[in-house]
Amino acid sequence: xxxxxxxxxxxxxxxxxxxxxxxxxxxxxxxxxxxxxxxxxxxxxxxxxxxxxxxxxxxxxxxxxxxxxxxxxxxxxxxxxxxxxxxxxxxxxxxxxxxxxxxxxxxxxxxxxxxxxxxxxxxxxxxxxxxxxxxxxxxxxxxxxxxxxxxxxxxxxxxxxxxxxxxxxxxxxxxxxxxxxxxxxxxx
Amino acid sequence: xxxxxxxxxxxxxxxxxxxxxxxxxxxxxxxxxxxxxxxxxxxxxxxxxxxxxxxxxxxxxxxxxxxxxxxxxxxxxxxxxxxxxxxxxxxxxxxxxxxxxxxxxxxxxxxxxxxxxxxxxxxxxxxxxxxxxxxxxxxxxxxxxxxxxxxxxxxxxxxxxxxxxxxxxx
Numbered sequence: 500x501x502x503x504x505x506x507x508x509x510x511x512x513x514x515x516x517x518x519x520x521x522x523x524x525x526x527x528x529x530x531x532x533x534x535x536x537x538x539x540x541x542x543x544x545x546x547x548x549x550x551x552x553x554x555x556x557x558x559x560x561x562x563x564x565x566x567x568x569x570x571x572x573x574x575x576x577x578x579x580x581x582x583x584x585x586x587x588x589x590x591x592x593x594x595x596x597x598x599x600x601x602x603x604x605x606x607x608x609x610x611x612x613x614x615x616x617x618x619x620x621x622x623x624x625x626x627x628x629x630x631x632x633x634x635x636x637x638x639x640x641x642x643x644x645x646x647x648x649x650x651x652x653x654x655x656x657x658x659x660x661x662x663x664x665x666x667x668x669x670x671x672x673x674x675x676x677x678x679x680x681x682x683x684x685x686x687x
Numbered sequence: 688x689x690x691x692x693x694x695x696x697x698x699x700x701x702x703x704x705x706x707x708x709x710x711x712x713x714x715x716x717x718x719x720x721x722x723x724x725x726x727x728x729x730x731x732x733x734x735x736x737x738x739x740x741x742x743x744x745x746x747x748x749x750x751x752x753x754x755x756x757x758x759x760x761x762x763x764x765x766x767x768x769x770x771x772x773x774x775x776x777x778x779x780x781x782x783x784x785x786x787x788x789x790x791x792x793x794x795x796x797x798x799x800x801x802x803x804x805x806x807x808x809x810x811x812x813x814x815x816x817x818x819x820x821x822x823x824x825x826x827x828x829x830x831x832x833x834x835x836x837x838x839x840x841x842x843x844x845x846x847x848x849x850x851x852x853x854x855x856x857x
Binding site: 506507508509511512513515517518522524526527528530531534677678 | 693696697700704705708709712718721725726729730732733734762794795798816817818819847851
């Protein structure tokens with residue numbers, strides 16, 4: 500077999516005309532900044548929710564004389580601080596791609612990436628739910644409105660949160676099941 | 688840090704920009720998505736250079752990251768299409784026009800068609816082989832043994848010989 504320039508697959512492959520213009524450093528830097536901003540936004544939302552939760556817990560400690568309530572509030576404050584601290588530690592460094600390119604490593608990497616995305620959203624929900632519940636409990640002490648208003652408003656928010664979180668969980672499950680099928684097909 | 692990253696990125700795009708452009712063609716048929724995939728690869732490279740400690744060559748690093756992203760892309764936009772291994776594709780008979788009317792068909796088109804039919808692992812090996820990388824380097828990039836890569840390359844060569852020169856067993 501003799502390869503000529505006309506029929507050598509390597510030469511045919513390497514002789515392709517370039518389809519895309521070079522992507523500039525500025526363009527890439529901009530995209531990297533956008534990706535980082537998204538991570539920051541999630542962390543900031545989670546942190547603000549956590550701060551609100553801490554404020555509510557502090558109010559509970561100040562206003563309630565019952566020791567068990569105070570202990571629960573203090574435990575919640577401690578847990579919130581630990582969760583937020585861990586979230587910043589885990590998510591603040593930019594999530595970079597794994598250098599492992601073998602298929603198994605790659606699938607594992609993608610699975611991990613999906614889980615991290617889900618956790619980043621889940622941590623926000625985790626703080627928002629207790630904040631909403633505590634706001635519901637303390638509404639009448641802070642605002643003077645018809646007692647029905649907080650009941651309707653806050654229970655609607657809780658229901659909304661429940662459905663949004665459920666939708667997120669389903670989306671993740673769907674993506675993971677596609678990934679599992681893909682892995683199964685390619686491991687045969 | 689920024690200077691080091693920018694320097695590495697500039698070197699990577701200057702040396703392997705063309706190869707990355709070819710690589711995305713092998714993973715995505717749709718031109719818009721192809722552009723997105725290329726941008727995603729460039730972004731991942733930019734981000735990954737934060738962690739590049741020269742434990743492997745720049746070429747190995749660039750190809751690793753690029754293939755990693757490309758496979759993630761394949762998984763994300765997975766179509767209901769059966770991807771084949773080299774062994775399976777060898778058993779598929781060639782169409783008549785491929786054997787006797789080769790001059791009338793674009794060779795590159797045929798090559799791309801063949802690549803798009805392959806499963807991700809075999810596709811990666813074929814692409815790196817077409818980029819003229821040796822078995823040891825391919826093994827290093829894909830974290831496979833050189834023996835395994837050589838065996839795959841052997842099959843690839845036979846397959847390409849049959850499809851492009853009409854030689855070898857049918």
